[in-house]
Amino acid sequence: MHVFVAGSTGVLGRRVVPALVAAGHRVTALTRRAEAAAGLRAQGVAVAFADVYDREALIRVVTEAGPDVVMHQLTDLSTADLAANARMRDVGTRNLVDAARAAGVRRIVAQSIAWAYEAGEDPADETTPLDDAATGPRRGTVDGVIALERAASELPEWVVLRYGLFYGPGTWFAVDGIKAADARALRLPVGRDVSSFVHVDDAAAAAVAALDWPSGVVNVVDDEPATADEWVPAFARAVGASSAGAVHAPHAHWARGADNHFARKHLNWTPAHLSWRSGFDTI
Numbered sequence: 001m002h003v004f005v006a007g008s009t010g011v012l013g014r015r016v017v018p019a020l021v022a023a024g025h026r027v028t029a030l031t032r033r034a035e036a037a038a039g040l041r042a043q044g045v046a047v048a049f050a051d052v053y054d055r056e057a058l059i060r061v062v063t064e065a066g067p068d069v070v071m072h073q074l075t076d077l078s079t080a081d082l083a084a085n086a087r088m089r090d091v092g093t094r095n096l097v098d099a100a101r102a103a104g105v106r107r108i109v110a111q112s113i114a115w116a117y118e119a120g121e122d123p124a125d126e127t128t129p130l131d132d133a134a135t136g137p138r139r140g141t142v143d144g145v146i147a148l149e150r151a152a153s154e155l156p157e158w159v160v161l162r163y164g165l166f167y168g169p170g171t172w173f174a175v176d177g178i179k180a181a182d183a184r185a186l187r188l189p190v191g192r193d194v195s196s197f198v199h200v201d202d203a204a205a206a207a208v209a210a211l212d213w214p215s216g217v218v219n220v221v222d223d224e225p226a227t228a229d230e231w232v233p234a235f236a237r238a239v240g241a242s243s244a245g246a247v248h249a250p251h252a253h254w255a256r257g258a259d260n261h262f263a264r265k266h267l268n269w270t271p272a273h274l275s276w277r278s279g280f281d282t283i
């Protein structure tokens, strides 16, 4: 297949591009940055230059490439600006889907998140509604997710990957990542909030596998949703910090984690890193 990867140089794209090439796919990699081109071309892929907010340029480069599949791994998180990232999910996805349609592309694989579900006690599965009652800054995140997923589902074939929190080299949850700095400064609160993690290598493998998955949303998370009371001390240890003295956060009921049974049972997807508990040793 010929895959157009938007977000080719991000933490996931850097893993997805070589994995696609190794699996025998042809790749066109999108970037805005001329300095990224040589490294991409050295991997045997074609490079397309455009900013996703430049709608006409994006339509032009996707049409020129003429791919079978568009892969959406775009985020705008380099400055941890959640509003910028919500805009990327909304406007960036709109433009990418419109470019795919203009180019006659039938299939999209898009990156979403597994923590936009409505409040509840148990880990959410894919039938759980998104959190339409969200307020405050979370409202912007949920609206961005809704916009991204709706736009992706306009193509005849679409797979939305609702990822857990990425951990592993190059992510925020790495020895040199911003969450490690937070841990060292005791800024990671403990408490009953539940998160689901996924090793970033497993996240990349799922994106490649999703080229053949049926249309729909899929939770891509590890086997062990965990409270901050459980995972914060383990993460702190892994990055050489202490969690003694960490503040307690009040429980947000939407922080419930996510369930991967659908991917395991129906898509034959199994994470290589079954749990953050052992996976944090790899960061």
Ligand SMILES: NC(=O)c1ccc[n+]([C@@H]2O[C@H](COP(=O)([O-])OP(=O)(O)OC[C@H]3O[C@@H](n4cnc5c(N)ncnc54)[C@H](OP(=O)(O)O)[C@@H]3O)[C@@H](O)[C@H]2O)c1
Binding pocket: 006, 007, 008, 009, 010, 011, 012, 013, 030, 031, 032, 033, 036, 050, 051, 052, 053, 073, 074, 075, 076, 077, 078, 113, 163, 164, 165, 166, 170, 171, 172, 173
């Ligand atoms: N589920 C999760 O937990 C999750 C998901 C995503 C990210 N994160 C965290 O966020 C951190 C940063 O993410 P990241 O490495 O993916 O970095 P990023 O700086 O958010 O960039 C991601 C990709 O999007 C592209 N991009 C951004 N804006 C663009 C635009 N206007 N037009 C075209 N392309 C654009 C970038 O391409 P160019 O710069 O080459 O143009 C890059 O390939 C990670 O370390 C990770 O921990 C977490």
